[in-house]
Amino acid sequence: MDKSSKIYVAGHNGMVGSAIVRLLKQLNFTNILTRSSAELDLRNQEAVTFFFEETKPDYVFLAAAKVGGILANNTYRGEFLFDNLMITTNIIHAAHTHSVKKLLFLGSSCIYPKLAPQPLKEEDLLTGLLEETNEPYAIAKIAGIKMCEAYHDQYGDNFISAMPTNLYGPNDNYDLQKSHVLPALLKKFHQAKIQGLKQVEIWGSGSPLREFLHVDDLAAACLFLMENYDGKQFVNIGSGTEITIKELALLIKELVGYSGDLVFDAAKPDGTPRKLMDVSFIHSLGWKHTIELKEGIKAVYQDALIGNRLND
Ligand code: GFB
Numbered sequence: 001m002d003k004s005s006k007i008y009v010a011g012h013n014g015m016v017g018s019a020i021v022r023l024l025k026q027l028n029f030t031n032i033l034t035r036s037s038a039e040l041d042l043r044n045q046e047a048v049t050f051f052f053e054e055t056k057p058d059y060v061f062l063a064a065a066k067v068g069g070i071l072a073n074n075t076y077r078g079e080f081l082f083d084n085l086m087i088t089t090n091i092i093h094a095a096h097t098h099s100v101k102k103l104l105f106l107g108s109s110c111i112y113p114k115l116a117p118q119p120l121k122e123e124d125l126l127t128g129l130l131e132e133t134n135e136p137y138a139i140a141k142i143a144g145i146k147m148c149e150a151y152h153d154q155y156g157d158n159f160i161s162a163m164p165t166n167l168y169g170p171n172d173n174y175d176l177q178k179s180h181v182l183p184a185l186l187k188k189f190h191q192a193k194i195q196g197l198k199q200v201e202i203w204g205s206g207s208p209l210r211e212f213l214h215v216d217d218l219a220a221a222c223l224f225l226m227e228n229y230d231g232k233q234f235v236n237i238g239s240g241t242e243i244t245i246k247e248l249a250l251l252i253k254e255l256v257g258y259s260g261d262l263v264f265d266a267a268k269p270d271g272t273p274r275k276l277m278d279v280s281f282i283h284s285l286g287w288k289h290t291i292e293l294k295e296g297i298k299a300v301y302q303d304a305l306i307g308n309r310l311n312d
Contacts, residue, residue: 001029001059001227008033008057010042010091011064015171016106016164019219020061027223033057043086045093052094060095060103061222062088062144066137070203070271072178073134084140092147096157103159104226105148107141107234109211109275110134111163119278122163122236131272145234152232162225165238165277168300169215174309182212185249186301189256190310199261200253203268206246211276213239214291214300224287238277239289255297 001007007024011017012034024032033055040051042064066076066083073080088105095103112120113128125145130138141163148159168182176184185202192200221237229235243251249262282288291299304310 003029004031005029005058006031006033006056007059007061008055009061009063010087011062013037013171014063014065014067015167015169015173015215016218017061017063018171019169019215020063020222023216023219023223042090043083045086045090048090048094049097052098052100056098058101059226060091060100061226062091062103062105064091065106068173068178069180069184070133070269073137074269077136080134081136081140084137085143088140088144089147092144092151092159095159096151096155101158102226102230103148103157104222105144105159105161106222107145107161107163108137109163109165109236109238109277110138110272111141111145112275114272118274119240119276120236121278122233122281125234133269133271148234149232158230160225160229160231161234162222163234163236163277164218164221165211165213165236165275167213167215167218168296170300170303172300172304174304181210181245181248182252182297183304185252186256186297186304187310189252189258190301192260193256193258197260199263200249200258202245202249202262202264204245204264204270205266206244206249206262206264208245208270208272209242209274209276210245210248211238211240211242212248212293212296213237213289214296217289217291220290221282221287224285229285233281235282235285236277236279237282238279239293240277240279241293242274242276243293251294252297255294255301
């Protein structure tokens, strides 16, 4: 990519898209193209085709998606399948018909079978049944991977895919019914501290293991792959380390400075028991994460306080 290449970042108002735009701007890329969902409904094929016809981007980062935590995935199953399939197929197909030089599609670690061997290797895709709570989202993301591969095979398109682990960072969603665990716990512990509550409720058993990556690391990995990788094989992106939900809760409790107790709500789902990425492939390509979890959470807590994101 040249500094003046026309780069479309789909989903620039989301946590991932905004991190990619931030990085591109820091690096003095001057021709970044964005559209809000009010300006362009990515689920509408005609509108997406017209947008590509009108703007003719050279490169595309496909970071637009309907996303959410375990409860949102499980509740809005139809929307998660439809919206993500439409957004993904419309953009990838329009990128093909409008001769985009390269596209990077972003998926998720939930594409892997629920009980796949750990750590999750790229070749484990489609070797078993998916986790039930996020099956619709995972099916849409697997469709995106397969579409990039099929367009690579049939048309020679340089469309690559990256599968990030669980992400956190600035511009996260703090709606407790829809958010992922990390922003949810930041908000819950912060509010409990301010309001002097005796306990904080943690969903599930606390025993599931999760891996977390700061979204600025993800943005760096996406740019690295865009500039250095043309393979058909999708690439895992993660930190390579995992933590139980209980340990995460205790860490956030400490960082927020809350002194009450944790209670576990067994009525809420645990989801997949373990989800650790094997990141040896991206390490072999020459990229590694730089932000460790504790410093990352500290920075995000400050950012959320400044942005007044932790109050209702
Ligand atoms: O982050 P999370 O919603 O998503 O939940 P997944 C991770 C774990 O944290 C689950 C527990 O075991 C939750 O039960 N947890 C504890 C909480 N307290 C809370 C809380 O207050 N809020 C939330 N949200 N969780 C999602 C998938 O799975 O991960 C998506 O549904 C996507 O498809 C995303 O892949 C990255 O890691 O379980």
